[in-house]
Amino acid sequence: MANGWLKHAPFIGYKSTAKAKERSYLTQEEIDKIIAKEFAIGRLQQVRDIFIFCCFTGLAYANVKKLKRTEIVIGIDGEKWIFTKRQKTDTSSHIPILPSAIEILNRYKDNPECENKGLSLPVLSNQKMNAYLKEIADVCGIAKHLTFHLARHTFATTITLSNGVPIETVSKILGHTALKTTQHYAKVLDIKVSRDMSKLKQQFGHI
Helix, strand or coil: CCCCCCCCCCCCCCCCCCCCCCCCCCCHHHHHHHHHCCCCCHHHHHHHHHHHHHHHHCCCHHHHHCCEHHHEEECCCCCEEEEEECCCCCCEEEEECCHHHHHHHHHCCCCHHHHHHCECCCCCCHHHHHHHHHHHHHHHCCCCCCCHHHHHHHHHHHHHHHHCCCHHHHHHHHCCCCHHHHHHHHCCCHHHHHHHHHHHHHHHHCC
16 A cells, blocks of 8 residues: 555455463462472473573573573662563563572583583573473473473563562563563463452451
């Protein structure tokens, strides 16, 4: 239409019937189960650590793989932050690092592979990581399909939104360009609705 090749918009009366897919995520109990599990194989331990790191930072696979040590900086509050750019959208992402994630970073600070490449964590290829994640799910008795997308969804739901972090803050941390993208996560949080309404019930109980 901009070029004058069409006089009328051909899709003017079209309405999409596609429905947004419900995003899967881990509960706090499932996260705790994976963290507590002792693995005899070193590689499983390593993949578990990186997966949990993503659950506590919201980083996608591509971003955790390229995460440099120089991207771990001291933020405005005097605490450690991740200052990086999302590979997918090239938007800046500033993430305050939670204690569980700092613990994992410290675990690999003397890792030779990381030291040589200046990387924060020893991340394997996506194919290998996903294969090991499947094994971790089986060993931990978790029926969900563990992926790095699921880790990111877990950060958005169980770690942040469920614990009262405002959706605007979560959107900023995830590097979303539109709040609408983050709102997909908020739809599934019945537990948060329950907590919020519980406070309201208490308030009306005093009238």
